[in-house]
Amino acid sequence: xxxxxxxxxxxxxxxxxxxxxxxxxxxxxxxxxxxxxxxxxxxxxxxxxxxxxxxxxxxxxxxxxxxxxxxxxxxxxxxxxxxxxxxxxxxxxxxxxxxxxxxxxxxxxxxxxxxxxxxxxxxxxxxxxxxxxxxxxxxxxxxxxxxxxxxxxxxxxxxxxxxxxxxxxxxxxxxxxxxxxxxxxxxxxxxxxxxxxxxxxxxxxxxxxxxxxxxxxxxxxxxxxxxxxxxxxxxxxxxxxxxxxxxxxxxxxxxxxxxxxxxxxxxxxxxxxxxxxxxxxxxxxxxxxxxxxxxxxxxxxxxxxxxxxxxxxxxxxxxxxxxxxxxxxxxxxxxxxxxxxxxxxxxxxxxxxxxxxxxxxxxxxxxxxxxxxxxxxxxxxxxxxxxxxxxxxxxxxxxxxxxxxxxxxxxxxxxxxxxxxxxxxxxxxxxxxxxxxxxxxxxxxxxxxxxxxxxxxxxxxxxxxxxxxxxxxxxxxxxxxxxxxxxxxxxxxxxxxxxxxxx
Numbered sequence: 001x002x003x004x005x006x007x008x009x010x011x012x013x014x015x016x017x018x019x020x021x022x023x024x025x026x027x028x029x030x031x032x033x034x035x036x037x038x039x040x041x042x043x044x045x046x047x048x049x050x051x052x053x054x055x056x057x058x059x060x061x062x063x064x065x066x067x068x069x070x071x072x073x074x075x076x077x078x079x080x081x082x083x084x085x086x087x088x089x090x091x092x093x094x095x096x097x098x099x100x101x102x103x104x105x106x107x108x109x110x111x112x113x114x115x116x117x118x119x120x121x122x123x124x125x126x127x128x129x130x131x132x133x134x135x136x137x138x139x140x141x142x143x144x145x146x147x148x149x150x151x152x153x154x155x156x157x158x159x160x161x162x163x164x165x166x167x168x169x170x171x172x173x174x175x176x177x178x179x180x181x182x183x184x185x186x187x188x189x190x191x192x193x194x195x196x197x198x199x200x201x202x203x204x205x206x207x208x209x210x211x212x213x214x215x216x217x218x219x220x221x222x223x224x225x226x227x228x229x230x231x232x233x234x235x236x237x238x239x240x241x242x243x244x245x246x247x248x249x250x251x252x253x254x255x256x257x258x259x260x261x262x263x264x265x266x267x268x269x270x271x272x273x274x275x276x277x278x279x280x281x282x283x284x285x286x287x288x289x290x291x292x293x294x295x296x297x298x299x300x301x302x303x304x305x306x307x308x309x310x311x312x313x314x315x316x317x318x319x320x321x322x323x324x325x326x327x328x329x330x331x332x333x334x335x336x337x338x339x340x341x342x343x344x345x346x347x348x349x350x351x352x353x354x355x356x357x358x359x360x361x362x363x364x365x366x367x368x369x370x371x372x373x374x375x376x377x378x379x380x381x382x383x384x385x386x387x388x389x390x391x392x393x394x395x396x397x398x399x400x401x402x403x404x405x406x407x408x409x410x411x412x413x414x415x416x417x418x419x420x421x422x423x424x425x426x427x428x429x430x431x432x433x434x435x436x437x438x439x440x441x442x443x444x445x446x447x448x449x450x451x452x453x454x455x456x457x458x459x460x461x462x463x464x465x466x467x468x469x470x471x472x473x474x475x476x477x478x479x480x481x482x483x484x485x486x487x488x489x490x491x492x493x494x495x496x497x498x499x500x501x502x503x
Contacts, residue, residue, distance in 0.1 A: 046281035052214025055199035065254025074399035074419030095398025103461030111387030121376030154355035
């Protein structure tokens with residue numbers, strides 16, 4: 001009888017744990033795939049050239065990588081003291097307190113949900129165009145293809161993380177490979193008629209046009225690199241794997257974007273790149289591949305743009321699942337959402353919820369008659385960019401406060417200087433993003449709505465914290481520490497698990 005009671009009141013603790021043996025390479029694959037390198041090179045680079053700082057735009061990726069490096073130094077230093085997979089919001093909570101951590105959790109959900117929704121819109125439209133225009137298939141609405149993509153992503157997200165890692169690894173190698181082939185074609189040809197561009201290494205070239213807007217678009221290309229910490233529970237040796245994967249992801253993304261953007265500018269010439277980016281941004285990279293490598297390369301780039309978009313939504317699906325999983329196990333969301341599959345050891349409940357939420361969002365976009373690229377992709381990307389920058393800014397501040405208060409790490413560079421420089425850089429970028437937000441989302445009428453939505457998402461956290469005193473971003477670390485020590489589940493977690501489902 002005692003065993004029956006225990007199985008009813010306290011389910012096996014293993015059902016609330018994720019498992020895996022992800023190494024640095026596997027995590028880097030998923031993180032870089034979330035950054036969608038070919039999507040950035042094929043979509044964001046022409047836009048950054050057109051409305052940013054023209055031929056000097058490649059430098060913005062290098063500058064963005066440097067700003068994020070200062071963020072990463074403090075982020076990595078704090079990793080060993082925040083032993084759970086909540087990423088942004090657990091770091092904010094550890095440094096600034098429970099209510100701010102809860103605010104960060106809902107802001108993070110908004111950020112990743114909106115960037116995923118943006119890419120689903122783009123993927124649906126792009127896939128429909130290729131099927132109908134290039135393959136002679138049926139002319140179906142974009143949302144049909146988006147729905148099919150959601151179903152496949154949902155299936156992969158339901159399974160063990162290793163399956164997603166393998167799929168993302170294959171797609172990532174292919175898309176990075178073809179871009180490097182195009183880069184090599186441009187370099188071996190000596191660039192265009194003007195030779196190699198020098199605009200991105202001269203002060204006048206970097207400062208031309210609107211460098212602030214260029215920096216915004218460049219930083220948007222890094223969204224997802226910080227998600228290394230989200231996979232902590234599934235890493236082989238998290239205290240070593242997570243820091244190495246964070247630095248490796250940032251370096252790979254920064255160098256790849258800078259080199260590829262410079263190659264595209266060099267292929268067309270400084271003024272030619274600006275003109276082409278303004279007249280045909282969607283086809284600029286495909287045409288570059290065709291001109292410098294051949295027609296087959298252009299076709300491959302076009303095809304891999306689709307797989308890049310798919311890899312992006314799959315990566316963010318996995319990230320959102322783990323945010324929901326972690327939030328559920330801290331009492332922020334219903335505890336039933338924080339269960340892992342008995343066989344796949346995946347956050348299967350969170351995956352099902354995320355799949356359903358994506359279907360609902362696409363249905364709302366369709367009902368509102370929004371264009372999948374000009375409105376869904378552009379608007380949602382703008383919201384995600386602002387949320388991403390604000391989360392990193394809050395995390396940098398939290399790192400400074402955490403080490404000043406606890407003094408568990410006395411390294412001045414890692415705990416004071418680098419995070420402080422990161423605060424300055426991200427604060428300036430946040431100001432540029434907020435003041436130019438109308439440009440990102442197609443006008444200040446829509447911009448004001450999304451600014452309010454972004455602020456409101458953060459304020460939801462403190463409200464939940466006041467209504468639910470048991471909700472704590474750091475509670476899950478106590479839970480996992482007890483599991484690692486072979487102890488029973490802490491009483492406060494065990495007692496709330498039976499009641500939170502009704503919240």
